[in-house]
Amino acid sequence: MSLPAEFALIARHFRPLAGEGALDLADDAAVLDLPAGRRLVIAADAMVEGVHYLPDDPPETIGRKLLRVNLSDLAAMGAAPLGYLMTTVLSRGTPDDWIAGFARGLAEDQRAFALTVLGGDTAATPGPTCLSLTILGTVAPGAVLTRAGARPGDEIWVSGTIGDGALGLKVLRGEVPDDASGHLARRYRLPEPRLALGQAIAGLASAGMDVSDGLVQDLGHLCRAAGCAAVIDAVSVPLSDAARHLVTGDGALLASVLTGGDDYELLFAAVPDAAPALRAAALRAGTPITRIGRMVEGGPAVRVMDGKGAPIVLAREGWSHF
Amino acid sequence: MSLPAEFALIARHFRPLAGEGALDLADDAAVLDLPAGRRLVIAADAMVEGVHYLPDDPPETIGRKLLRVNLSDLAAMGAAPLGYLMTTVLSRGTPDDWIAGFARGLAEDQRAFALTVLGGDTAATPGPTCLSLTILGTVAPGAVLTRAGARPGDEIWVSGTIGDGALGLKVLRGEVPDDASGHLARRYRLPEPRLALGQAIAGLASAGMDVSDGLVQDLGHLCRAAGCAAVIDAVSVPLSDAARHLVTGDGALLASVLTGGDDYELLFAAVPDAAPALRAAALRAGTPITRIGRMVEGGPAVRVMDGKGAPIVLAREGWSHF
Numbered sequence: 001m002s003l004p005a006e007f008a009l010i011a012r013h014f015r016p017l018a019g020e021g022a023l024d025l026a027d028d029a030a031v032l033d034l035p036a037g038r039r040l041v042i043a044a045d046a047m048v049e050g051v052h053y054l055p056d057d058p059p060e061t062i063g064r065k066l067l068r069v070n071l072s073d074l075a076a077m078g079a080a081p082l083g084y085l086m087t088t089v090l091s092r093g094t095p096d097d098w099i100a101g102f103a104r105g106l107a108e109d110q111r112a113f114a115l116t117v118l119g120g121d122t123a124a125t126p127g128p129t130c131l132s133l134t135i136l137g138t139v140a141p142g143a144v145l146t147r148a149g150a151r152p153g154d155e156i157w158v159s160g161t162i163g164d165g166a167l168g169l170k171v172l173r174g175e176v177p178d179d180a181s182g183h184l185a186r187r188y189r190l191p192e193p194r195l196a197l198g199q200a201i202a203g204l205a206s207a208g209m210d211v212s213d214g215l216v217q218d219l220g221h222l223c224r225a226a227g228c229a230a231v232i233d234a235v236s237v238p239l240s241d242a243a244r245h246l247v248t249g250d251g252a253l254l255a256s257v258l259t260g261g262d263d264y265e266l267l268f269a270a271v272p273d274a275a276p277a278l279r280a281a282a283l284r285a286g287t288p289i290t291r292i293g294r295m296v297e298g299g300p301a302v303r304v305m306d307g308k309g310a311p312i313v314l315a316r317e318g319w320s321h322f
Numbered sequence: 323m324s325l326p327a328e329f330a331l332i333a334r335h336f337r338p339l340a341g342e343g344a345l346d347l348a349d350d351a352a353v354l355d356l357p358a359g360r361r362l363v364i365a366a367d368a369m370v371e372g373v374h375y376l377p378d379d380p381p382e383t384i385g386r387k388l389l390r391v392n393l394s395d396l397a398a399m400g401a402a403p404l405g406y407l408m409t410t411v412l413s414r415g416t417p418d419d420w421i422a423g424f425a426r427g428l429a430e431d432q433r434a435f436a437l438t439v440l441g442g443d444t445a446a447t448p449g450p451t452c453l454s455l456t457i458l459g460t461v462a463p464g465a466v467l468t469r470a471g472a473r474p475g476d477e478i479w480v481s482g483t484i485g486d487g488a489l490g491l492k493v494l495r496g497e498v499p500d501d502a503s504g505h506l507a508r509r510y511r512l513p514e515p516r517l518a519l520g521q522a523i524a525g526l527a528s529a530g531m532d533v534s535d536g537l538v539q540d541l542g543h544l545c546r547a548a549g550c551a552a553v554i555d556a557v558s559v560p561l562s563d564a565a566r567h568l569v570t571g572d573g574a575l576l577a578s579v580l581t582g583g584d585d586y587e588l589l590f591a592a593v594p595d596a597a598p599a600l601r602a603a604a605l606r607a608g609t610p611i612t613r614i615g616r617m618v619e620g621g622p623a624v625r626v627m628d629g630k631g632a633p634i635v636l637a638r639e640g641w642s643h644f
Contacts, residue, residue, distance in 0.1 A: 026547065027469050028398035028531055029365035034356060043351035044456060045443045046409035076350035087368035087454040121367045127449015132409040134366060134456040147349050209350055225348065
């Protein structure tokens with residue numbers, strides 16, 4: 001008896017990605033054990049063709065981006081990766097080559113981040129491709145980093161550089177000039193989940209999250225969870241050379257940097273005394289961190305100040321899908 | 323500061339469904355512990371508007387069907403439900419009423435099956451609505467039911483009745499006359515995950531799975547996992563009164579019953595000596611089971627015999643999305 005095309009597709013492209021517990025993706029579910037003494041951390045994110053990635057993005061980077069935005073959620077909790085499940089609802093007529101490239105990218109990142117696929121589902125749609133991934137990780141009890149817990153007086157930090165993803169999308173759309181290095185487009189297509197940093201700061205920060213929908217809007221979530229306000233200094237926000245070059249040429253792009261999203265950097269708060277330990281942790285993790293402001297008394301609001309201490313008014317604070 | 327529409331939607335419709343560990347759906351991930359001494363069982367299934375459900379199906383049943391097809395995967399492993407994550411990629415312009423009905427259905431089934439939502443994601447698409455759910459369950463070590471393990475000589479059993487879902491789809495499409503009771507359409511829209519039965523037979527059956535893509539095709543998976551063949555007796559396959567009425571009127575519908583899918587009944591194999599214990603387990607679980615054939619020596623193949631011992635030739639064995 002021959003297998004239908006759906007099973008052949010899974011066997012050819014996805015079964016080689018399966019790891020321990022996945023039962024070769026041939027059973028109804030995966031069965032696994034958590035490492036002794038660890039808690040389960042679990043999150044899910046979806047990506048839609050034309051919404052979260054561009055239809056002509058290379059398939060190799062689309063699978064990796066899907067995995068990385070989910071890994072970034074683990075990083076934000078201070079968790080270490082365990083495995084993932086994925087549902088791929090592919091636009092009818094998606095070429096086999098595309099699926100092969102998508103799986104090849106996943107294979108590369110599975111090695112880079114030491115995890116494997118545990119299960120999932122594959123179907124077809126007359127609409128755009130719709131991908132969903134559930135990430136599993138683990139954390140030691142007492143070492144969970146959550147969004148709640150910041151206090152007035154805490155300093156606000158971010159990892160890496162902000163705005164590259166949003167500007168990278170503009171580069172790929174031809175809305176701003178390309179940077180010779182391709183840095184911005186690469187950052188849009190391949191975010192860097194800050195897993196080592198998340199685990200290193202989990203015991204030091206009072207609250208944390210990853211920046212996915214825009215720095216200002218996401219900082220608003222920390223404010224809401226804490227019942228206080230935040231003030232950030234726009235000139236302190238760390239920019240890559242490529243981003244700084246664009247913003248210097250067109251000051252209006254600063255709003256894209258602060259609200260555009262697709263950063264997947266860590267945003268966290270900590271008491272001022274924690275600064276030396278945070279810097280040491282960042283050094284160990286190999287990820288730069290920068291202090292950009294502080295939490296203050298007041299209702300949930302984010303104030304962005306320019307270099308002269310005057311407020312910057314933003315038309316929108318971040319990204320919404322509706 | 324106001325929240326974007328996406329967060330308002332989540333707060334209004336999905337946050338009331340959140341349970342312990344979900345951190346109010348307001349964090350980057352859920353954090354939870356497994357009950358002591360249990361293994362994690364995890365699976366994911368997607369449903370696409372117009373593919374897995376009809377665009378005019380009531381939203382209340384769509385959420386429940388999504389949850390139930392995933393619960394059926396837990397049932398097939400002998401596992402008990404723990405929680406779920408869900409990504410809803412909604413067709414642009416989906417009315418708020420639709421989302422409210424979808425969430426209301428989920429709330430009802432959360433109570434019925436004693437589980438809560440742990441996390442997820444919401445986005446919009448220009449295409450049809452695309453739903454993905456990851457189900458978490460637990461099982462005692464040594465009590466896992468898998469697809470592998472059947473042997474020649476084992477008897478083949480199914481739970482409940484077969485073909486109702488496939489015929490229910492035909493009813494809803496106007497391809498066959500409606501049954502007065504609405505039984506078939508209801509079975510298409512609201513499958514019954516056999517959780518109690520799955521846990522009750524896990525120590526008795528040699529192999530098991532749920533029937534989602536068609537009885538014959540799915541039995542082929544048990545054959546492939548076992549390296550043997552199966553013979554089933556078409557007249558033994560249990561039918562509901564409504565299904566029997568349709569098949570009696572049009573014999574060609576028997577093929578839809580055997581290969582149409584959407585059954586979400588359990589299909590399992592066991593040594594003949596296990597029959598009395600299986601019947602007792604089924605009685606305890608409140609789910610009827612029926613013996614429909616046996617595993618035999620040979621390469622992986624499923625032979626379906628009519629009442630006179632002659633083979634029935636089927637144009638296709640089950641459902642594929644590609």
